[in-house]
Amino acid sequence: MTEYVKTTCPYCGVGCGIEAGVDEIKHLLNIRGDKTHPANFGRLCSKGSALGDTVGLKGRLLHPEVYGQRSSWPEALDRVAESFSDTIARYGADAVAIYASGQLLTEDYYVANKLMKGFIGSANIDTNSRLCMSSSVSGHKRAFGADTVPGCYEDLELAEMIVLVGSNAAWCHPVIFQRIRAAKTANPQLKIVVIDPRRTGSCDIADLHLPIAGGSDAMLFNGLLQYLQQRHAIDRRYIETHTEGFAAALNAAAASSQSIEQVAEACRLPAGDVRTFYRWFAGHHKVMSLYSQGVNQSSSGTDKVNSIINCHLATGRIGKPGMGPFSLTGQPNAMGGREVGGLANQLAAHMDFSNPADIDRVERFWGSPTIAGKPGLSAVELFDAIYDGKVKAVWIMGTNPVVSLPNADKVRQALRQCPFVVVSDCIADTDTAKLAHVLLPAQGWSEKDGTVTNSERRISRQRTLFAPAGDAKPDWWIITQVARRLGFGQAFPYQSPVEIFREHAALSGFENDSRHGLRDFDISALADISAHEYDNLQPIQWPVNQANPYGRARMFDDSRFFNAAGKAQFVAITPRPPSNAPNKDYPLVLNTGRLRDQWHTMTRTGLAARLNQHKPEVFVDVHPLDAARHGLLPDSLALLESAWGSMLARVQVTSDQQPGSLFVPMHWSEQFASRGRMGALVNPAIDPVSRQPESKHTPVRISSYQAAWHGFVLSRRELAFNDVEYWAKSKGESFYRYELAGNTLPPSWPDWARARLGGSGQIPDWQEYHDSGLGHYRAARIIDNRLESVLVISPHHNLPERNWLASLFDKDFLEQSDRKALLTGMPPQGVPDCGNIVCVCFNVGEKTIRSAIQEQGLKTVRDIGNCLKAGTNCGSCLPEIKALL
Numbered sequence: 001m002t003e004y005v006k007t008t009c010p011y012c013g014v015g016c017g018i019e020a021g022v023d024e025i026k027h028l029l030n031i032r033g034d035k036t037h038p039a040n041f042g043r044l045c046s047k048g049s050a051l052g053d054t055v056g057l058k059g060r061l062l063h064p065e066v067y068g069q070r071s072s073w074p075e076a077l078d079r080v081a082e083s084f085s086d087t088i089a090r091y092g093a094d095a096v097a098i099y100a101s102g103q104l105l106t107e108d109y110y111v112a113n114k115l116m117k118g119f120i121g122s123a124n125i126d127t128n129s130r131l132c133m134s135s136s137v138s139g140h141k142r143a144f145g146a147d148t149v150p151g152c153y154e155d156l157e158l159a160e161m162i163v164l165v166g167s168n169a170a171w172c173h174p175v176i177f178q179r180i181r182a183a184k185t186a187n188p189q190l191k192i193v194v195i196d197p198r199r200t201g202s203c204d205i206a207d208l209h210l211p212i213a214g215g216s217d218a219m220l221f222n223g224l225l226q227y228l229q230q231r232h233a234i235d236r237r238y239i240e241t242h243t244e245g246f247a248a249a250l251n252a253a254a255a256s257s258q259s260i261e262q263v264a265e266a267c268r269l270p271a272g273d274v275r276t277f278y279r280w281f282a283g284h285h286k287v288m289s290l291y292s293q294g295v296n297q298s299s300s301g302t303d304k305v306n307s308i309i310n311c312h313l314a315t316g317r318i319g320k321p322g323m324g325p326f327s328l329t330g331q332p333n334a335m336g337g338r339e340v341g342g343l344a345n346q347l348a349a350h351m352d353f354s355n356p357a358d359i360d361r362v363e364r365f366w367g368s369p370t371i372a373g374k375p376g377l378s379a380v381e382l383f384d385a386i387y388d389g390k391v392k393a394v395w396i397m398g399t400n401p402v403v404s405l406p407n408a409d410k411v412r413q414a415l416r417q418c419p420f421v422v423v424s425d426c427i428a429d430t431d432t433a434k435l436a437h438v439l440l441p442a443q444g445w446s447e448k449d450g451t452v453t454n455s456e457r458r459i460s461r462q463r464t465l466f467a468p469a470g471d472a473k474p475d476w477w478i479i480t481q482v483a484r485r486l487g488f489g490q491a492f493p494y495q496s497p498v499e500i501f502r503e504h505a506a507l508s509g510f511e512n513d514s515r516h517g518l519r520d521f522d523i524s525a526l527a528d529i530s531a532h533e534y535d536n537l538q539p540i541q542w543p544v545n546q547a548n549p550y551g552r553a554r555m556f557d558d559s560r561f562f563n564a565a566g567k568a569q570f571v572a573i574t575p576r577p578p579s580n581a582p583n584k585d586y587p588l589v590l591n592t593g594r595l596r597d598q599w600h601t602m603t604r605t606g607l608a609a610r611l612n613q614h615k616p617e618v619f620v621d622v623h624p625l626d627a628a629r630h631g632l633l634p635d636s637l638a639l640l641e642s643a644w645g646s647m648l649a650r651v652q653v654t655s656d657q658q659p660g661s662l663f664v665p666m667h668w669s670e671q672f673a674s675r676g677r678m679g680a681l682v683n684p685a686i687d688p689v690s691r692q693p694e695s696k697h698t699p700v701r702i703s704s705y706q707a708a709w710h711g712f713v714l715s716r717r718e719l720a721f722n723d724v725e726y727w728a729k730s731k732g733e734s735f736y737r738y739e740l741a742g743n744t745l746p747p748s749w750p751d752w753a754r755a756r757l758g759g760s761g762q763i764p765d766w767q768e769y770h771d772s773g774l775g776h777y778r779a780a781r782i783i784d785n786r787l788e789s790v791l792v793i794s795p796h797h798n799l800p801e802r803n804w805l806a807s808l809f810d811k812d813f814l815e816q817s818d819r820k821a822l823l824t825g826m827p828p829q830g831v832p833d834c835g836n837i838v839c840v841c842f843n844v845g846e847k848t849i850r851s852a853i854q855e856q857g858l859k860t861v862r863d864i865g866n867c868l869k870a871g872t873n874c875g876s877c878l879p880e881i882k883a884l885l
């Protein structure tokens with residue numbers, strides 16, 4: 001009998017509840033959605049469903065390492081504490097830093113922040129949330145006086161209009177998207193508008209797509225504010241009673257554009273579409289504006305956020321069912337990190353360095369000897385300070401900055417130069433872990449235990465499913481041990497996560513009242529939670545206090561805001577263009593973002609074969625006009641260069657892209673491709689308020705990458721091609737796939753192939769075909785009648801399809817016909833080739849769907865589901881199935 005344990009998905013900020021059936025002995029998980037969890041009511045997406053494939057021991061960091069040698073925990077912890085205290089003694093507290101992450105649980109995060117700010121006495125702790133949520137945090141604070149997300153997911157079902165701004169929810173918040181899709185099916189009147197420079201999967205259910213010029217959102221929403229005023233669609237009473245600054249915001253909007261035509265020109269949109277959007281927004285009362293990285297990751301990200309919030313304040317559409325601005329959080333615990341003050345400019349429990357009373361309050365609560373008195377360095381500035389030698393010891397926890405920070409080659413150089421680098425991670429080989437002096441094995445999802453908070457302020461439990469891998473320890477434990485060695489034992493007595501949670505809850509309620517000033521984040525009703533209650537904690541939305549013992553779905557339903565006047569603030573916005581405009585040398589704009597089935601730097605999703613079928617290789621999306629202009633053929637390789645760095649990627653020509661703009665996925669690290677690390681190119685400009693980098697807008701140029709040869713290898717065993725100029729690796733169910741290209745031809749392909757694939761190189765275990773004149777070479781190695789590996793080399797990039805060859809790895813015995821066809825790469829007559837996998841849940845390929853559509857006259861997504869099952873589980877592939885129809 002399998003025991004099902006309730007836990008929370010460790011990927012996106014939707015925060016879906018999971019029931020995990022645990023087979024301890026076989027180390028297997030059976031994953032299903034938790035029907036009682038209010039975030040997902042049983043739904044899951046492709047990534048959540050495949051979690052069971054990511055919990056193996058392969059690739060895990062199992063033991064501490066000090067300078068490349070396996071060590072014991074005491075030895076490694078002593079080393080970290082000694083280096084940190086030496087550095088502090090010689091150069092001061094600001095010479096050390098922590099760079100943390102929204103992958104951490106709230107309890108981990110709380111302890112890290114307490115150690116750095118309260119006891120080491122420097123605020124040099126920042127997190128990857130700086131790259132993610134900090135513009136939303138700043139925008140919320142400016143408008144509401146606190147970092148508050150007003151609404152909840154239930155509003156999705158109550159809305160009359162949903163605007164997705166800079167959010168590809170179909171791929172990045174799939175369960176929210178499923179809820180919107182279901183709401184639209186139930187109520188076809190529901191209007192959906194997508195504002196995104198690209199046509200994305202989210203446009204699948206959109207009534208209107210505005211392919212806005214990158215960076216111009218504030219212009220569009222300033223125009224909307226004026227329109228609402230001119231059409232008398234504003235709520236005068238609400239503005240007068242509950243807000244301040246409307247006139248100034250309106251004046252600034254009027255100064256930025258005078259007409260819809262002007263807005264349309266600035267945003268490069270058809271004026272008619274802008275008018276339609278404005279008319280719909282004015283005409284529907286229950287409007288939700290969901291926004292994500294297309295808004296936040298900008299050098300004017302905070303202004304973009306406030307330009308959206310301004311329109312909601314002007315119409316009084318906030319804090320009520322079915323309406324409001326709604327910032328979608330990225331990581332599983334992006335929100336929890338904000339609660340504990342993970343950013344360098346925050347204190348704990350939504351308190352702030354800008355208020356001396358807050359600093360004093362936290363100092364007294366912690367009994368801290370040396371609390372930091374001012375904000376520390378933000379992520380980009382922190383790594384600059386490491387580069388400049390000002391920060392001399394850094395501890396990186398749960399993030400991979402050599403891939404994900406802008407100007408990532410400089411980040412790598414900074415870490416190379418840094419005298420002392422500690423990395424806590426679950427995975428042994430990451431681009432960042434490679435540069436660590438001390439590596440600390442952290443427990444990952446399925447092992448660790450604690451809480452996370454999702455986009456709608458809902459706190460849920462992640463629970464332990466398995467015993468830890470090797471010597472892995474929870475992050476809170478590791479930090480606590482170092483804190484004790486630094487002499488702060490009294491303040492770090494923790495033996496279990498619940499003790500930390502209680503303290504965190506108590507701090508949230510400490511002097512949180514009208515006399516001292518009310519703070520939004522208050523979970524003081526949980527301050528006395530028992531271990532048993534904590535174990536059984538049900539998902540609950542903060543605040544959880546005397547007034548809201550069962551949590552609270554919507555904030556601001558009482559129209560009380562958290563600044564001194566208790567009124568929401570309009571912010572006067574003067575739109576600014578992105579920091580770096582395209583120019584003669586770098587004429588195109590590089591946009592970056594996410595894919596449906598990958599998570600960030602692929603340390604976990606890269607392990608699950610079924611998540612690597614959808615997009616097996618790093619690519620760049622190019623509009624047909626740009627492809628023609630720059631001589632790029634579909635499926636060829638391109639070199640992308642910016643003022644900061646370069647990368648290689650496979651060309652995908654698509655009119656989903658606007659001319660002048662390129663898109664690359666953010667996911668590939670040097671563990672998965674030789675030169676696919678997009679962070680190397682990305683512009684390090686930051687927003688002056690939120691200090692969030694402009695990850696979606698880098699001037700670049702693109703050119704065809706002329707390789708002397710192209711090829712691929714499919715192999716049962718993992719191989720290495722590190723000496724080849726271009727390689728990209730992905731995992732299949734029973735094989736690894738390598739895409740290859742090189743500048744130099746080896747003296748002999750047969751020798752090269754034998755050296756790479758191994759074996760005797762003799763018939764019958766070896767088949768080969770060589771046309772040395774034309775530069776074609778193919779080989780296959782067979783062991784005991786099973787395909788071991790197959791290699792194809794050509795002077796051109798047009799190579800045979802990989803899918804049928806890949807299917808041969810599932811066979812225990814190769815038929816004669818298979819053997820014959822092997823070197824052609826084409827299935828023998830009568831054997832279907834399924835094409836690229838579209839539905840990963842049921843392994844249904846594009847060609848199968850196409851032929852079923854033709855042969856059986858299928859007309860709807862439902863027909864295809866009935867016939868092939870494709871799209872009937874998580875639904876993540878529905879946009880693509882629709883596109884095939």
Ligand SMILES: Nc1nc2c(c(=O)[nH]1)N[C@H]1C(S)=C(S)[C@@H](COP(=O)(O)OP(=O)(O)OC[C@H]3O[C@@H](n4cnc5c(=O)[nH]c(N)nc54)[C@H](O)[C@@H]3O)O[C@H]1N2
Pocket residue numbers: 012013047132165166167168169171172173195196197198200212213214215216217292293294295329330331591592593594595596597598599600696
């Ligand atoms: N599958 C998957 N899901 C994820 C993640 C993942 O790695 N994989 N990561 C999670 C995390 S941490 C985050 S932060 C979220 C991010 O979720 P999203 O923000 O939805 O994802 P992105 O793809 O980064 O960016 C969204 C869109 O912004 C558009 N965009 C670019 N510039 C502009 C602009 O100037 N204006 C507008 N309006 N749009 C623009 C891009 O074209 C892109 O389609 O996803 C979370 N969910």
Ligand SMILES: Nc1nc2c(c(=O)[nH]1)N[C@H]1C(S)=C(S)[C@@H](COP(=O)(O)OP(=O)(O)OC[C@H]3O[C@@H](n4cnc5c(=O)[nH]c(N)nc54)[C@H](O)[C@@H]3O)O[C@H]1N2
Pocket residue numbers: 101103104105128129131132133293297330331397398399400401403404405406424425426427430442443444445448475592593594599600601602603604666678679682695696
């Ligand atoms: N150009 C560009 N750059 C971007 C973005 C973009 O859209 N474009 N998006 C940005 C955004 S929004 C984000 S959130 C970042 C994400 O970027 P990163 O944070 O660098 O990406 P991850 O791959 O999630 O890194 C998490 C690391 O923590 C490890 N890990 C997982 N769980 C745990 C744990 O419990 N404890 C510890 N100690 N380690 C753990 C994983 O193995 C992995 O190595 O990238 C940012 N960078």
Ligand code: SF4
Pocket residue numbers: 009010011012013014015016040043044045046047048049172173174175176
């Ligand atoms: S939408 Fe998918 S990735 Fe996000 S929490 Fe739910 S199952 Fe996990």
Ligand SMILES: [Mo]
Pocket residue numbers: 131132133330331
């Ligand atoms: Mo993020």
